[in-house]
Amino acid sequence: MNDASSSDDEDIHITADLLYELASPSRLAILYELSKGRELRLGEVARALNLTMQETHRNMARLVDAGLVAKNTNGRFVLTECGMLTARQLNYFRFIAKHIDILRSYTLTRIPSVFMNRVGELVNCRVVHGVSVVLEKLKALEARAEEYINIIVAQAWYEEGKILIDRLSNGINIRMILTNSTIVPKEIIDSGIPKTMHGFKLKGVLQTRVAESVGAAVYVSEREAGLMLPNLSSIFDMNILFLSEDKYFHTWCSDLFMHYWNSADEAKGVERIVRIVE
Structure with missing residues (x-):
């Protein structure tokens, strides 16, 4: 396998990992909520999306691990740079899906x-x-x-x-x-x-x-x-x-x-x- 093919393979796997983290209605909803520019505590996210605290914690942790969400010094969750870029592209897939x-x-x-x-x-x-x-x-x-x-x-x-x-x-x-x-x-x-x-x-x-x-x-x-x-x-x-x-x-x-x-x-x-x- 040449270097170009190897690089493409790696890119595909990385992209697949990101899309896998997005393949959840709850995690997509969290991204949409945070993309409104708000800094939210875990409980605020749960109430806004009608999720249990356990569901919210589990899905937020995965988004943090994926590098899409971070907790700031005030203990509130915000989108990272990668999270903001990802959220901006979600409407592309929403249009196709709709x-x-x-x-x-x-x-x-x-x-x-x-x-x-x-x-x-x-x-x-x-x-x-x-x-x-x-x-x-x-x-x-x-x-x-x-x-x-x-x-x-x-x-x-x-x-x-x-x-x-x-x-x-x-x-x-x-x-x-x-x-x-x-x-x-x-x-x-x-x-x-x-x-x-x-x-x-x-x-x-x-x-x-x-x-x-x-x-x-x-x-x-x-x-x-x-x-x-x-x-x-x-x-x-x-x-x-x-x-x-x-x-x-x-x-x-x-x-x-x-x-x-x-x-x-x-x-x-x-x-x-x-x-x-x-």
């Missing part, structure tokens, strides 16, 4: 790796199921916007076009990213919506760009954000929407939008860059 059934059919792996590494920021959200409900929630998000709307458009629909025109008419700034595979129904192309939007674009209220491809669709206003993932066939079927007003979720979606916006080209004629369906 949505494991969805992730069997939908994928986050087509977004840039820097955003995959931050999926823990998405943990505080609700999931909307079904095309009709998803569309209603998106319409509500856009209709409530008072300052701006940033959208990565996977699939447009007529009612959304009318809502966006209403928002633009009320001075709401909209930035929109289309892709080469964005679906726009023919009824929109044949309506007056493209012409009206072009007028707002000339006024500078509406900005549009085209990205070659995107790994997710996002809908962001100043107060909330929505995230839509493609299915395993790379199709945005509008069946699942993650929705939240949580600041971390909002920041993640905003950052992803800006990542694609900064690398996208200015949009010209919509009819030439989208797939039109009857």
Whole structure:
């Protein structure tokens, strides 16, 4: 076995030992409680988590032995540096665990790796199921916007076009990213919506760009954000929407939008860059 393989082997065993210490609801709960920045005595932890003193002592001792928790000079327990770093990553696994059934059919792996590494920021959200409900929630998000709307458009629909025109008419700034595979129904192309939007674009209220491809669709206003993932066939079927007003979720979606916006080209004629369906 070469040195590199030996080092990898050792790293895997060390990592397995750490994950083994985390494989307990009680120990995870203790880490979460201490990650709130509080210094707690053993009894305070037990009461907060509804654990017996014996359970709390046993699990706290294991976390101390693992180097994740320490007792300070006041006799209170706090997270160590390793404990804080570990606790910050737990939301990553919480998101996966909460949505494991969805992730069997939908994928986050087509977004840039820097955003995959931050999926823990998405943990505080609700999931909307079904095309009709998803569309209603998106319409509500856009209709409530008072300052701006940033959208990565996977699939447009007529009612959304009318809502966006209403928002633009009320001075709401909209930035929109289309892709080469964005679906726009023919009824929109044949309506007056493209012409009206072009007028707002000339006024500078509406900005549009085209990205070659995107790994997710996002809908962001100043107060909330929505995230839509493609299915395993790379199709945005509008069946699942993650929705939240949580600041971390909002920041993640905003950052992803800006990542694609900064690398996208200015949009010209919509009819030439989208797939039109009857």
